[in-house]
Amino acid sequence: MPTIFSKIVAGEIPADIVYQDERVTAFKDIHPLAPVHILIIPNKEIATVDDVSPEDEATLGHLFVVAKEVARKLGIAESGYRLIINCKGDGGQEVFHMHMHLLGGKKLGSMLAKS
Ligand code: 5GP
Numbered sequence: 727m728p729t730i731f732s733k734i735v736a737g738e739i740p741a742d743i744v745y746q747d748e749r750v751t752a753f754k755d756i757h758p759l760a761p762v763h764i765l766i767i768p769n770k771e772i773a774t775v776d777d778v779s780p781e782d783e784a785t786l787g788h789l790f791v792v793a794k795e796v797a798r799k800l801g802i803a804e805s806g807y808r809l810i811i812n813c814k815g816d817g818g819q820e821v822f823h824m825h826m827h828l829l830g831g832k833k834l835g836s837m838l839a840k841s
Contacts, residue, residue, distance in 0.1 A: 728771070729823035735769045744799070749785045750792050752828075761831025762800050762807070766793055772824040775813040793828050802830035808837075 734741040735751045742754040744764060755763040768785045772778060778786065790809075797803045807830030812819040 729821060731765075731767050731821055731823035731825065732771050735767070745792055745796050747792075749788050752792055752796050755827070760829040760834065762797075762802050762829065764796055764800070764828040765825045766796065766828060767823060767825040773822045774819060774824055775811055777824070789826050793826060796828060797830065800830075806830065808834050 728736075730739065731751075733739045734743075734753060735746075741756075743751060744754065745752040745766075749769055750766060751769055752764050752766040755765050766789050768782070768789065770782070770785065772782060793809055794803070797807050807828060810827040810829065811824065812827075
């Protein structure tokens with residue numbers, strides 16, 4: 727079964743896509759946690775960071791280049807932003823198609839809630 731994110735890559739379900747090329751797609755998160763909240767995903771379905779293989783290195787490096795470009799395009803390059811990749815249950819991953827969150831547009835506070 728393709729993931730919901732693979733369906734977004736294929737154009738089968740709608741998303742607000744801000745960047746797409748042959749390796750990577752970036753689109754607005756449906757439930758934004760900050761004024762800017764973009765998901766950047768490899769078009770290839772990689773379930774989690776734990777499933778990454780050496781052949782994915784170029785694509786995963788490209789995620790960072792796209793993150794930088796999207797941040798600049800959306801006007802948060804100077805003020806700063808946060809990149810997050812959740813992995814599996816304890817990491818809080820909900821969609822098992824690996825993705826990078828790009829968050830910004832306000833002061834994001836400390837990295838983790840203190841508990
Ligand atoms: P995770 O918790 O797996 O790191 O993050 C999954 C993210 O995907 C969540 O922030 C959630 O709001 C977002 N999301 C889930 N389903 C959809 C969808 O169908 N479209 C979009 N644009 N975002 C989604």
